[in-house]
Every structure is written in C-alpha cells, then in structure tokens.
Amino acid sequence: MNGFTTRSGTVRGGLAGRPGIVALRGIPYAAPPFGAARFRAPRPAAPWAGVRDCTRFGPVAPQSARLPGAPGWTAGDEDVLTLNIWTPGTEGDTLPVLVWIHGGAFAYGSSAQPDFDGTALAALGLVVVTLNYRLGFEGFGHVPPPVGGGEPCPDNRGLLDQIAALTWVRDNIAAFGGSARDVTVAGQSAGATSVACLTVMERARGLFRRAVLHSAVNACATVRSAAATTAEVAAAAGTPATHEALLQVPPAVLVAASDTVAARYRDDPGSGPRHYDPAVHGPVAGGDTLPLDPLTAYEAGAGAGVDLLVCHTTEEYWLLDAVGDSAEITTDSGLDAFAADFGLPKTLLDDYRALLPGAPAGEVHLAVHGDLLFAEYSSRLADAHARAGGRTHLARFARRRGGRGQPVRAWHCADVPFAFGTLDRADVHFLIGGEPGAADHALAERMTRAWAGFAATGDPGWPRLRADGEGEVRIWDTDGNGEVRNRDTGGGGVPGRRDAFRAPWRKAGLPLMEP
Known part of the structure; x- marks a missing residue:
C-alpha cells in the first residue's frame, strides 16, 4: 500500500478485508519502556528512515496471559508501546477518530485481540486506533523514591502511555484522514476505567472530546494500598521493595511475583475482598498523576x-x-x-x-x-x-x-x-x-x-x-x-x-x- 507519513517517518500497511479499508499495525508511538527508561514516563519514539512495514501487530506488554489472535510476550521484546490504525483512507483531516484502550484487569490484554478489529467501524467512516500500554507492575506498580534523593518514578505509567498514544494521535492522525479535533477515546473493563481516569487527568486535557466506558471497574488503589502491594510483590520476587532493587528485577519475574500474590489471596478465604477478585494492580489515585479517583472527581465536577x-x-x-x-x-x-x-x-x-x-x-x-x-x-x-x-x-x-x-x-x-x-x-x-x-x-x-x-x-x-x-x-x-x-x-x-x-x-x- 502507499505510505502514510508521520512525524517519525513513513509507514505502510495493507488491505483490511473490506474494499477501501487500510490497516496499519505495530506503529511505535513511544520509545521502548525498558532499560534506562524503565518505570519512567514514556518518551517519544525514535524516527526512522525509509518506509516502515506496519503489517504485523507489535509485541504485547509483559504478562502471563496467552491471548487468542494476539502475539505473546517473550523476554527481549521491547517495542511494546505501539498502536494500530484502520482507516478508509480519505484525504484530508475530516474523519472522526475512535481510540480504543483494551481491558484485562490492568495485568493482561492486547490491542491485537480479534474482537478489537477496527474494519467494520472504519467502513462506517471512522479512523480507528487501538493501542498497547504497560501492564501489571511495569504499568501500575508503585515504585518507592530513590534512596538519597533523585528523580522518582511516576505512578500510573500505563495511563501515561495512553496519554502518549493520544498525543501521537493528535500530532499524526491527519495523515490517515482523521481529525485531531474530533477524537473519542473508548475502552472496556480496565480499559473503561483507564478512560474514566483520562477524562479527569490534567495531562490528558484537550486530547479528546468524547469518551465511551463499557463496564468500568471499581479498581483504583490509594497510594498507601499500592505501596503495600509493592511490598508483597517484591517479597514474592525475593527482592527488597526499594527503587534500586526493583529496577534490577526482570519484568518476567515481577509478572510471576504478581501472579503469586494474586493466587495467595484466591487461596485464602480470610483475606478479605481480594479473595473474591484478586487483581493486584490498578490506577493509583491520590498522587501527582491522578489526584482523585474518577468517581470522586466526577462528583466534584471534573470531566x-x-x-x-x-x-x-x-x-x-x-x-x-x-x-x-x-x-x-x-x-x-x-x-x-x-x-x-x-x-x-x-x-x-x-x-x-x-x-x-x-x-x-x-x-x-x-x-x-x-x-x-x-x-x-x-x-x-x-x-x-x-x-x-x-x-x-x-x-x-x-x-x-x-x-x-x-x-x-x-x-x-x-x-x-x-x-x-x-x-x-x-x-x-x-x-x-x-x-x-x-x-x-x-x-x-x-x-x-x-x-x-x-x-x-x-x-x-x-x-x-x-x-x-x-x-x-x-x-x-x-x-x-x-x-x-x-x-x-x-x-x-x-x-x-x-x-x-x-x-x-x-x-x-x-x-x-x-x-
């Protein structure tokens, strides 16, 4: 297919199965969030020369789930912050845009799941975008500040990834026929709660005008409860719950440790609410990135x-x-x-x-x-x-x-x-x-x-x-x-x-x- 030019470079996709609909998959919207960038806010993707082939979905964020129709995650995959686009290919920046955020208990999921294929919606005149973001501890674990000072790692890195993707959409979607002035962000379950958070976050202001919430889940943690979860996950991983120690633990180990903590709650009838729904990670409300949980913020008039x-x-x-x-x-x-x-x-x-x-x-x-x-x-x-x-x-x-x-x-x-x-x-x-x-x-x-x-x-x-x-x-x-x-x-x-x-x-x- 003919290329589409973004600020980072030119991308090429393929036909999506309906006449006139083009699908582009695995476009980086931010730099890989590992190495020196691990537990940090997302950074811009590096530019590339030539035409980038975007006919395959990018790798998913570190997780233990194996999802139908989606690529799995293996150690060494780095470009997990990618998005996918389905477009009718109309010239100009006139089409409304729908940006989809997948669910999965904030611990698993992928933009490549087959039920999220944007072809049918694109045929109705939308530009459809789906995206991956950091999950589990990588995206939502509370990382203590460095010993002796230094730059702290922000909470809600998964939400910051979503904001980075919406910023990319604002800056680039016109190349695919979409209007940056007419963006709707949508999600289901953990994705819906993510969208609710975005509607009340100052950093997301102006990036979309409408929001769709399907089955939003009551899953926001306080800073205190998130810190307690970090201590449990670190203990399960066999490491101190410190900034420096957690940086040395491979993502796969923190995925397994989070699963271990969840399983302990499920196996313990005396463990309170988490025995019934042992999801251990989610948005952290009460800090700089998300001062209030969405329901409290809505009641105060935000969003x-x-x-x-x-x-x-x-x-x-x-x-x-x-x-x-x-x-x-x-x-x-x-x-x-x-x-x-x-x-x-x-x-x-x-x-x-x-x-x-x-x-x-x-x-x-x-x-x-x-x-x-x-x-x-x-x-x-x-x-x-x-x-x-x-x-x-x-x-x-x-x-x-x-x-x-x-x-x-x-x-x-x-x-x-x-x-x-x-x-x-x-x-x-x-x-x-x-x-x-x-x-x-x-x-x-x-x-x-x-x-x-x-x-x-x-x-x-x-x-x-x-x-x-x-x-x-x-x-x-x-x-x-x-x-x-x-x-x-x-x-x-x-x-x-x-x-x-x-x-x-x-x-x-x-x-x-x-x-």
Whole structure:
C-alpha cells in the first residue's frame, strides 16, 4: 500500500478485508519502556528512515496471559508501546477518530485481540486506533523514591502511555484522514476505567472530546494500598521493595511475583475482598498523576466537558465464573461472609434474593458481585457526570443466547464484539455463544452505528440523562430494535427486570468500597 507519513517517518500497511479499508499495525508511538527508561514516563519514539512495514501487530506488554489472535510476550521484546490504525483512507483531516484502550484487569490484554478489529467501524467512516500500554507492575506498580534523593518514578505509567498514544494521535492522525479535533477515546473493563481516569487527568486535557466506558471497574488503589502491594510483590520476587532493587528485577519475574500474590489471596478465604477478585494492580489515585479517583472527581465536577457514553452488561460476573476466575460460593453462610468482607448489609442480599427468587447462593453472589464491581460503579459514574452538567448517555447490554447446558449470558466482554462488528471471528464465539444469527448481526449493526454516531456528533441515537442523573437508558438486546426505557423499569442480572438491580443499592445508600 502507499505510505502514510508521520512525524517519525513513513509507514505502510495493507488491505483490511473490506474494499477501501487500510490497516496499519505495530506503529511505535513511544520509545521502548525498558532499560534506562524503565518505570519512567514514556518518551517519544525514535524516527526512522525509509518506509516502515506496519503489517504485523507489535509485541504485547509483559504478562502471563496467552491471548487468542494476539502475539505473546517473550523476554527481549521491547517495542511494546505501539498502536494500530484502520482507516478508509480519505484525504484530508475530516474523519472522526475512535481510540480504543483494551481491558484485562490492568495485568493482561492486547490491542491485537480479534474482537478489537477496527474494519467494520472504519467502513462506517471512522479512523480507528487501538493501542498497547504497560501492564501489571511495569504499568501500575508503585515504585518507592530513590534512596538519597533523585528523580522518582511516576505512578500510573500505563495511563501515561495512553496519554502518549493520544498525543501521537493528535500530532499524526491527519495523515490517515482523521481529525485531531474530533477524537473519542473508548475502552472496556480496565480499559473503561483507564478512560474514566483520562477524562479527569490534567495531562490528558484537550486530547479528546468524547469518551465511551463499557463496564468500568471499581479498581483504583490509594497510594498507601499500592505501596503495600509493592511490598508483597517484591517479597514474592525475593527482592527488597526499594527503587534500586526493583529496577534490577526482570519484568518476567515481577509478572510471576504478581501472579503469586494474586493466587495467595484466591487461596485464602480470610483475606478479605481480594479473595473474591484478586487483581493486584490498578490506577493509583491520590498522587501527582491522578489526584482523585474518577468517581470522586466526577462528583466534584471534573470531566464534565467531555461527552460520555456509558454501557455495562446485565450479568457481568457470570463470565468470571465461566472461566474459573471467581471464588466459589455455594452456601448462604458463604454469601454472608462475602457481604461482610465488602461491608454490604444483609438487607441488600435480601433484596437480591427477592429479585432472584429460588436462585442458589452462588447465583446471588454473581449478581451482587458483578453489580458491585461493574454495573453499579458504571451507573454511578454516569450519574455523577450528568449531575455535574456533562452530556451523558447510558446503555445496558442484555442479549442472552441459549445453548447446550447453561445459556450464554449478557456477561462481561460480550458486548464488545457487537460494538466492533466482529461477530464472525471464531475467536469471539465463546463470548457470544457460537455462530451469530441474523438477529445478532442486526444488533451489531445497531451498536456499531451508535458508536459511530456518538464519535461523529456526540449523539448515539437516544436521549441523554437529565441533570439529576435520571432519564432513559438504551437496552441492547436481540428482541426489538434497541428499545429505550426509563432507567428504573426493569434489572441488572435479573432476567426480564433490567434495571431493578439499582433499587437495593439506592435503598442501602452505600459508598463503593476501595479495593
């Protein structure tokens, strides 16, 4: 393909599988974050001569996961700070831009995952960008200051990587037909929480005008709790928890040490909230890079100038159970212990039992836990943003599919292939319950057009929330054409009552516990 000229050099991609759509993969947006640059803020990528071949995805950040369709990580891979672009190739800087930040508990994931292919969205007139960023301890571990003084390493290096990628987009996207004045940043799960953080970070101001949050997770740590995690990870790695010592530990060792710490929590029922969800790394709130967690910042009015589209699924935590990543709760006493560890009152459990009559304790746990981590947190972000005067749209993904054994529920991540229009990729069939049908394709078309409309105009196709946080919500399902309902008429993980789950939380008036 013909080259595209960036500030660092010329890049060449290839056809993406649809007429007129060009894909470019593995473009460096920052220098490799290892060696002298390890644990530092990202630096500009070095320029290159000639035409750089960008037809393959770049290596992923250090992690222990092996992801479908994505390259793995091996020691020695350095160019992990790369991005990918799908473009219709239109001349000029006129097309809206969608920048996607992947999820993965801040510890794993890749921009190369097949459900993140930007071809279908580019065919609707967007320039789509996906990116890799530092994960786990490399991206989110708290590094103590140097002994005797010296330059400290910033917290939230993964977020700073994302800002570096958005800065690259601002400076270069016109070469691919995109408008730097019309950028939407989007993400799911840890990626959605990253986006929420970016909307309130001063360093990201002006780099985008709209944001999409799918299943944001309540995962911000305090500086104190992040420092305690560093001590645990360092001990598991067999090294002192000092700036100098941690710099000498290879990334793979810190990945393994973080996995060891997580496994210890999972194996210890007396370890509190982390026993149920042992993710050990996440954004650190309370320091220079991120003074406040997103929900607190939204409540104080930050981020109100960014248009917001929030979506979550109605049965989030069932995916974690399906892949064996959820603590097993089979009795009412176990459910009571879970509630006590999270500071949840018995009345909230009683209300969920009423919403799920006859459901076993394990299903009540999955409903409550999914709402605690994802659905209620996402809804509160939308509420706070709207109340601060922001333009806020809310949606819920409720599509289920029956099949052999248990049905594929409207669980975590299931909405992503519909929003990207990647249902036909075999790698995503586990998420959606097999080969898609005609109704699934129709739903995907509605969702991709909603994303494209929001990125282009700020209007996804239904009314925004009112200033009091109330209003209407889009229900994404294969029944009907995407109905809009009052947000208090139907329920979270409760089939047929798609918003009733909020009533127990409102009745309890609970703050959401910090991890």
